[in-house]
Amino acid sequence: MTEVVAREIIYCDICSFPPEYCEFGGTFKRCKDWLQANHLQLFEKLYSDDALAKATSTLSIEKEQQISRDLEKKQAKEEAKMERELQKKLASKIIIKRIERNRRKHVISISGLEVCNIDMKKLAKTFASKFATGASVTKNAEKKEEILVQGDVSDEAKEYIENLLQEKGLDEVKVEQIDDKKKKPKPTAP
Amino acid sequence: MFKKFTKEDIHSRSNIKSSVQRGLKSKFLEQFPKLEPAIDNVIPKKSQVILIKCEDKISLYYVENEVVLFQHFDDLVPSLRTVHKYPDCFPKVQVDRGAIKFVMSGANVMCPGLTSAGAKLPEESLPKDSVVTIYAEGKENALAIGKLTMSTDDIKSINKGIGIELLHYLGDGLWKLVE
Numbered sequence: 001m002t003e004v005v006a007r008e009i010i011y012c013d014i015c016s017f018p019p020e021y022c023e024f025g026g027t028f029k030r031c032k033d034w035l036q037a038n039h040l041q042l043f044e045k046l047y048s049d050d051a052l053a054k055a056t057s058t059l060s061i062e063k064e065q066q067i068s069r070d071l072e073k074k075q076a077k078e079e080a081k082m083e084r085e086l087q088k089k090l091a092s093k094i095i096i097k098r099i100e101r102n103r104r105k106h107v108i109s110i111s112g113l114e115v116c117n118i119d120m121k122k123l124a125k126t127f128a129s130k131f132a133t134g135a136s137v138t139k140n141a142e143k144k145e146e147i148l149v150q151g152d153v154s155d156e157a158k159e160y161i162e163n164l165l166q167e168k169g170l171d172e173v174k175v176e177q178i179d180d181k182k183k184k185p186k187p188t189a190p
Numbered sequence: 191m192f193k194k195f196t197k198e199d200i201h202s203r204s205n206i207k208s209s210v211q212r213g214l215k216s217k218f219l220e221q222f223p224k225l226e227p228a229i230d231n232v233i234p235k236k237s238q239v240i241l242i243k244c245e246d247k248i249s250l251y252y253v254e255n256e257v258v259l260f261q262h263f264d265d266l267v268p269s270l271r272t273v274h275k276y277p278d279c280f281p282k283v284q285v286d287r288g289a290i291k292f293v294m295s296g297a298n299v300m301c302p303g304l305t306s307a308g309a310k311l312p313e314e315s316l317p318k319d320s321v322v323t324i325y326a327e328g329k330e331n332a333l334a335i336g337k338l339t340m341s342t343d344d345i346k347s348i349n350k351g352i353g354i355e356l357l358h359y360l361g362d363g364l365w366k367l368v369e
């Protein structure tokens with residue numbers, strides 16, 4: 001009996017489907033651009049004039065047209081949705097709060113990081129090793145995750161986050177630093 | 191069954207014993223005899239299978255960071271990624287192009303979508319409750335996996351109502367699940 005080995009499959013980086021099914025996702029245009037840039041051979045196989053002419057379907061022309069109308073609608077909807085989400089993302093803010101624990105010790109809490117769409121635990125670990133300190137993920141009052149880092153590393157964290165945003169093409173997102181100082185007891189009048 | 195499935199539905203994960211792993215392989219083979227020449231690639235002898243228990247008594251089996259198969263009542267069902275890798279190891283049916291968008295939104299497959307000109311049923315007759323991989327007119331890869339609600343003979347002769355109960359499809363929660 002000859003052994004059967006796994007076929008190599010290309011999956012679309014944009015919608016995750018095998019590229020022949022991209023037309024049924026909501027991101028067809030971006031999918032096609034990606035395929036053309038990354039797998040030209042498969043792109044030609046699916047979308048060259050020749051391939052399109054050969055693609056036969058048993059459906060009537062009216063039914064085909066119905067399908068493509070539906071797909072266009074779906075794609076337009078999906079694109080509008082993504083645009084809205086992007087705008088919302090760009091308008092969000094990451095806040096680095098410096099909290100005074102006692103006169104010498106500080107912690108910083110970083111919130112609003114969900115915009116980066118990365119694993120919080122991993123990011124906390126990165127901070128911990130980068131700043132040689134402790135870092136953890138906690139949930140704040142609004143049940144959103146934030147990262148707590150021990151030590152006065154607000155500026156360093158800001159720099160790191162800004163680089164990260166740039167990498168993700170999110171440079172428009174603002175990073176704000178605030179100082180949450182313990183109120184000093186007011187000197188009593190003599 | 192995975193339409194609304196997310197990470198939150200995962201209850202526990204554990205390594206399975208090698209004896210259990212052997213049992214799993216032989217049961218999977220019993221269900222899909224054509225898998226025999228591929229089984230040691232699907233679940234390599236030295237690999238560690240991880241059992242992930244989920245909501246609604248669903249069990250997923252992970253090998254090397256990918257869901258290879260899952261359990262649905264007494265059936266073992268391959269994941270779509272497994273089917274894409276070993277397409278010829280599982281029974282196939284084909285729906286016409288018109289049915290693709292319905293299947294990809296999680297709908298059960300209706301008989302006419304399996305008997306029309308663009309569709310295909312296997313030559314040999316498959317009994318009711320067989321787990322089948324679902325292909326589509328003009329496409330190379332499977333887009334879903336389901337369970338026959340009637341035999342393929344009945345699908346042809348009755349040609350009405352639901353023919354396949356959909357279990358797993360491109361874009362559902364299981365497809366999107368990445369660890």
Ligand SMILES: [Zn+2]
Pocket residue numbers: 012013014015016017019021022025027031032
């Ligand atoms: Zn795609």
